[in-house]
Amino acid sequence: MTEPLVQPRTINLAFTGASGAQYGLRLLQCLMAAGCTVNVMVSRAAQVVIATETDLKLPGSPQAMQEALTEYAGARPGQLLVFGREDWFAPPASGSGEKAPLVVCPCSTGTLSALATGASNNLIERAGDVALKERRQLILVPREAPYSEVHLENMLRLTRMGAVIMPASPGFYHSPQSVSDLVDFIVARILDHLGLPQDLMPRWGEERAKGKRGDQG
Template sequence: MAESFLAQSAVDESAAPPPVTVAWTGASGIDYGLRLLQCLAQGGCTVHLLLSDAARAVAECETGWRLPAAPAALQALLAEQLAFAEERLRVYAADEWTAPLASGSSAPRRMVICPCTVGTLAAVAGSHSNTLLERAADVVLKERGQLIVVPRETPLSTTHLEHMLTLSRLGAVVLPAAPGFYHRPQRVEELIDFIVGRVLDHLGMVGMGHSLAPRWGDTPPG
């Protein structure tokens, strides 16, 4: 995994934002999810993390980093690497149905699936809830919370587009991993930060999204 995704930063404990559920699935672009988790850690946010087996496979393929299958082991590793306070990060198994994420009475009202496969997109759009990840997303939707999905697929079939439209009508934000180039990026990390910054904007992480990439109009011409 790139060194830039492991940087540590002090956290302002007095300004902790509301908790958020983050999910990683098997779409290409695991660095989007890693960078998002890092930024949330730096922002003092409590994170409930879910990931699929396919996400582990993609992480090893794209970063060379083997993510432990045991939730406790992965939680300890991420807390150490990203400077998460132990009480601010919780990793769950795919079938951990007693997790607070499975019920509207205790689940966070904000969730980001980043990156999001089109298979996960379809399952959430259809309220399948076959895994805790799918159930957590369904809970956020039914409770009228904030669900952000970051699909990474191309081209998109008619079925993919229909599922995105369904989620949009349900109130979800469909935020494709399609970075802009007006800020003249020179490194891959700048493209990743562009998307992560937009996610942070929608989560209401004041100032954090803005600090990752210039906004339109902030880039001088010439």
């Protein structure tokens, strides 16, 4: 018997300076809709990317950013928390904090390098280091092309450490009709890995299985 999906209470979500801000923002909306509490971390480069790729302009201070993202994602009061880049007292900064998964979406190749080498120069890098040392779930969503040998070596090293590398490479077998459909393809895969229910995208073979059940009815 397949075990039911277990919904995590808290998710740590980091935005870094790779292209693909739409993936992280859509994921944030879905996590809010799923009732999760989300600890958000945003790098300086990510702020620039978000402003370039979307209509969302995030203010500099964590409190003001929290208010902006709460409104954007439709979060309940207290459901979304934003932590500063050097807030070493934030829950994701310590192994004694809540055992929450960490998703870095999008994940820059600079962040890949920092995590692969154990750098902890800011809260995002420290949160990744904690996830690795505590053997917590770590999902990294790079968006780069082509990958250099250094990038590939870092991804291999992180995979061997237990991280999941999930490049923002959407499929086309679901016949996407819009850019949003392509974004949802990746977000659905992330939600699946987090054990969260999602109806953004049918799982492989799901429609065929439904059809068979319907024929038997």
